[in-house]
Amino acid sequence: MQTYGLAGSALQRNVRLNERTGYSCTPTRSASLPSWRVLRACATHAAVVVVAALEVSLRLPPDAPVSAVACSALACAVLLARDSYPRATLLATMPGMVLGWSQLATVIALGHVAYRTSAPHRAYAAPALVVLAAVPAWLVTPGFDGGWRERVLGTGTSILLAAGAYAIGRLAVQCRAWRERAGEAAELQEQDRQAHQRSARHEERARLAREMHDVVAHDITLITMQANVLESAPTLEAARESGFVIHQLSSRTLNELRSVISMLRDNSAEQPRRHRLDELAELAETIGVPVHMQPTTPPERVPEDVSTAIYRTVQESLINVRKHAPGATATVRLGSDHDSVWVEIRNSPATAPARKVPSGGYGLAGLAERAMQLDGTFHARSIDDGGFEVTALYPLRR
CATH class of the missing domain: 4.10.910 (30s ribosomal protein s13; domain 2)
Incomplete structure (x- = not known):
């Protein structure tokens, strides 16, 4: 208890x-158990020390002096610190290579220095130091039983081992750099892909916004204006005429809205109807603005997207005339040459105060975006007599 x-x-x-x-x-x-990275690092350190100690045990003679055995054991033990202190580890293994039998420990430490050193010119000093220490040990060490042939072979072996360890370390550095560059390239590719997706979504939203504005907003604006006319109709006949126009515009708006919704729900659905240049006169009559058409001889074949862009430009301009310049007249000029077609809409100053009609201000911006997509130009400006002018040019070939 x-x-x-x-x-x-x-x-x-x-x-x-x-x-x-x-x-x-x-x-x-x-928290109580070590992570797999710690276990892997411990296993790697233990394996390196065991391999280096095994090399010493195989080469160690029975009558080896205690100092040589101690230097060899120290060379194997200091390999545990090669990650934190690579250069100090290399220096600590060199007595075991010169005085003892731990040549593999020095090779491992040298390869680790080459791997840990980022600048190649700084890594050159490590193999040079090993060679400078190994050559005198083989050539001028007294008490060596072998002849000059064994001394030369031992010196060459030390040089080859030092060069091989350095080459392996630098190769590992290059592999690490290649992996980093590959990761950076993959990251940049992913960023480009995401940027492309964002751009595609933005373009699609802009296209849908233009379609909704061009297909629906114009007719709703006309319905609003006709409703204002209906409120102030002087006679019953004028009221009936305004009501009939509102009915026609509402039916057309509903049909076009259904086509846009079908397009959004199903990509294979029928696209909104394209407009032709010969429909401009009917458009001007529907909007109800006095328009003087000045067409020249249009080209025989105009791409559907270009003819639709011209139609939308005239439509937006005439509706703006009716909204912002009551009583004004408009002039529509349509012309072309061998490689482009252009349209100009100019209106006179207003003769009556404009009624306030809700407006989002996206019409002219949408026309500029449409012209940019077709590699054309679009300009809108006020003119000196108090009117307004809209000009758009579209290439026939792209």
Whole structure:
């Protein structure tokens, strides 16, 4: 019972400390166990030390002096610090190479220095130092039983091992750089893909906004204006005429709105109807603005998207005349040459105050976007007599 009470008191203290500090004092399973990265690093260090010690044990003679054995053991042991102190580890293994039998430990340390050093000219010093230490050890060390042939072979072997360790370390550096560049390239490619998707979504939203504005907003604006006329109709006949126009515009708006909704729901649905240049006169009559048409000889074949852009330009301009310049007259000029077609809409100043009609201000911006998509130009400006002028030019070939 006393043990249970002590454990319960400790648990209560931990809970109160957790509430005050926001940190957990109770050990969890994930915190008590080392991660797989730590286990892998420990296994790698142990394997390196074991391999280096195995090389020493195979080369160690029975009558080896204690100093040589100590230097060899030190060379194997300091390999545990090669990640944190690569240059110091290399220097610590060199006595074992010169005085003992731990040549592999020096090779491992040299390769690690080459891998850890980013600048190649700084890494050259490590193999040069190893060679400078190995050559005198083989050539001028007294008490060596072998002849000059064995000394030369030992020197050449040391040089080849140093060069090989350095080459492997630098190759690992290049592989690491290649992986980083590949990761950066993949990241840039992903960023480009996302930017392309955002651009595509933006263009699609802009296209849908233009379609909704061109197909629906214009007719709704005309319906609003006809409703204003209906309110102030002087006779019953004029009211009936305005009501008939509102009915026609409402029916047409409903049909076109259904076509836009069908296009949004199903890409294979019928696209909104394209307009031809010979429909401009009917358009002017529908809007109800006195228009003087000055067409020249149009080209025989005008692309559908170009003819629709011209139709929308005239439509937006005439509706703006009716909204913002009551009583004004408009002139529509249509012309072409061998590689382009252009349209100009100019209106006179207003003769009556304009009624306030809701407007989003997207009409002219949509016309400019449409002209840009067709590689054309669009300009809108006020003119000196108080009127307004809209000009658009579209190429016939792209």
